[in-house]
Structure formats: structure tokens, C-alpha cells
């Protein structure tokens with residue numbers, strides 16, 4: 001818990017309580033801000049892939065050095081769920097952070113002295129700054145970048161699944177390194193993940209896989225996942241046609257070696273596959289006066305870069321550092337400084353991914 005002895009040093013409203021929002025909230029609370037975090041969902045039905053966690057992630061965000069924080073997010077590849085749960089527990093333990101779930105933000109606004117958001121049921125939350133951490137279809141981005149509000153469909157999707165190693169046939173070698181495979185114009189990534197207890201013992205951990213596929217754009221459009229050039233939602237397991245499951249099973253047998261083929265077939269058998277259309281957003285700016293963007297609201301690189309999460313982490317740290325250092329000069333100056341610190345790096349990240357995307361989508 002926060003000791004409560006530090007003075008309150010301003011207030012922030014963070015829109016979105018996924019990874020970027022929770023990290024921004026923790027970093028801002030660390031420098032003494034009161035933070036309201038607004039999240040439209042109630043934590044059910046969430047999906048996520050595998051993420052690379054840096055050493056000392058929670059310690060850097062919270063400014064505390066307890067061993068329990070080090071253990072909560074171990075360094076290395078982790079499931080989205082494990083990282084989210086640890087960030088959420090840290091936010092729940094921080095008395096400067098108030099989380100409001102099932103709170104859908106409709107718009108973000110500002111005047112010379114304050115910034116605020118309006119929710120779907122017309123409630124207003126205001127603060128010195130508003131931080132958009134509301135993902136690739138950000139509402140806050142519409143106010144920060146009204147001339148370029150939407151991320152664009154990159155022309156392909158990623159099929160994703162996770163399987164317990166115990167559920168598939170015993171293997172001679174359980175992979176522990178990232179596998180990158182190509183076949184039939186597809187690209188496949190496979191990685192080993194710990195189970196809920198953190199074990200990676202051979203045969204007792206999990207395998208996570210992502211399969212990039214540029215040949216199913218008609219399906220995405222037919223299901224309303226992509227409309228025009230904008231990604232609307234992920235293709236859920238229940239909405240994947242039986243014929244597509246059969247085709248994927250056929251292609252998995254043809255292109256992917258064991259144990260990846262077995263992992264895919266197990267997920268298909270359990271209907272535990274999702275198809276996420278890939279979006280990309282190359283930002284021109286991250287800030288408008290008292291409004292700022294972090295994470296996928298700010299920049300959407302293809303997951304092929306493997307760096308969306310670490311970019312969100314750097315956003316959170318930079319944001320808190322700038323607000324902390326610019327107190328005398330005011331919040332607008334602080335956010336300008338944040339933009340100056342982050343914009344070029346995140347543009348390079350997105351552009352690097354676009355080079356992959358253009359070639360891959362053309363080949364599909």
C-alpha cells in the first residue's frame with residue numbers, strides 16, 4: 001500500500017485498464033498523482049497473446065523494490081493473463097488508484113485548466129490530464145488526432161492458441177526457444193510459456209502459437225471484423241466457420257512440424273482459436289495540450305515486431321518522468337516533453353513492422 005505521507009500532486013484520468021492503462025496508472029501514482037482508471041469491460045472474455053517482460057518491470061513502475069514484485073512478473077515470455085493479473089493486483093494495492101469498471105468513455109475534452117471525459121451514461125471524470133490507454137480503436141485518439149483517428153487494417157490476421165503441454169502427445173524435445181516457421185505463404189511463431197504455477201518443466205508448461213495468414217480477408221470482412229479499412233473486432237472461436245477449422249487443420253498438418261502441429265490441432269479440436277485482424281497506426285502526435293496517448297492508443301505496430309508491450313511500458317515510464325520533472329512549467333509542457341521523448345521511437349517501431357506487413361499482405 002502507498003504510505004499516504006506524500007502530498008497529492010495533481011490528478012489524472014486514464015481511459016482503459018488493460019496493460020498500458022494499468023502501467024500508466026501505476027507510474028503516475030508513483031509520482032504522487034491521484035488516478036481514476038476507467039474500463040468499459042468487466043474482465044470477462046479477455047484474450048491475449050504472449051509477451052516479453054523486462055527485468056524489474058513492476059519495481060520500475062511502482063518505485064518499490066520488494067521481492068514479491070519481482071516474483072509477480074518474472075523476466076521473460078509470459079502470458080498476457082499473467083502480466084495483466086500482476087499489474088491489476090499492484091493497482092488494487094495502490095490507494096491513489098481508483099478503478100471504475102463497466103465504464104465506457106464516449107469522448108475526451110479539455111479547456112485551459114482541466115481535462116475530462118464523458119461516459120456513455122453521461123458521467124464526467126475530470127483531472128489535470130487525461131491519458132488515452134484505450135487500445136487500437138481509441139476514443140481519446142479522436143480528440144488528440146481528429147485528422148487521423150483510425151488505425152488501419154494491415155491486410156492479414158493472426159490465429160492464436162495456447163495449449164497445455166500435458167494435453168498433447170509426449171515429445172522427444174519440448175521447444176524452449178522462439179520458433180519462427182514459414183510455409184505456404186504463412187508465418188508461424190511458437191513459444192514456450194509457463195503454466196499458472198510458473199512451471200516450465202519439459203512437458204508440463206504451455207505452448208503458445210500465432211499463425212499469420214493473409215488469405216482469409218474475405219472471411220474477416222464477411223464477419224464484420226474488418227469494415228472498410230478499419231479493424232472492428234477479433235474473430236471469436238464460435239464465429240469461425242467449420243469449413244475454416246477444417247482448412248486450418250489441413251494446412252497445419254501440411255506446413256507445421258510437431259509439436260507445433262499438435263498444438264494447433266489440439267486448439268482446433270477444442271475450438272480454442274481466435275483470429276485477430278492486424279491493425280497498424282503510425283502516429284503523427286501523441287499529445288494535444290492536456291490529453292496524451294499511451295500504448296496501442298498511441299501507436300499500433302504489428303505484433304510481428306514483438307514490441308507493443310515494451311513500448312507501452314516505456315510510454316508509462318516516460319509519461320511519469322516528464323510530469324514529475326515539469327511540475328513548475330505545468331501539465332501541458334510536461335505532455336509536450338513526453339511526446340518529444342517518445343514520438344520518434346514509436347514511429348520507427350511501427351514503420352519497421354509496416355515493412356514486414358506490406359510484403360506479407362501482398363504474398364497472401
Ligand SMILES: Cc1cc2nc3c(=O)[nH]c(=O)nc-3n(C[C@H](O)[C@H](O)[C@H](O)COP(=O)(O)OP(=O)(O)OC[C@H]3O[C@@H](n4cnc5c(N)ncnc54)[C@H](O)[C@@H]3O)c2cc1C
Pocket residue numbers: 015016017018019020021038039040041049050051052103104105106133134135136137138139158160276294295296297303306307308309310312
Ligand atoms: C494478437 C496480438 C499479439 C500481440 N503480441 C505481442 C507480443 O508478442 N509482444 C508484444 O510486446 N506485444 C504484443 N502485442 C501488443 C500488446 O499486446 C499491446 O501493445 C499491449 O498489450 C498494450 O495494449 P493496450 O493496453 O494499449 O491496449 P488494449 O489491450 O487494447 O487495451 C485497451 C483497453 O481499453 C479499454 N477500452 C477501450 N475503449 C474504451 C472506452 N471507450 N472506454 C473505456 N475503456 C475502453 C478496453 O476494454 C481495453 O481494456 C500483441 C497484440 C495483439 C493484438
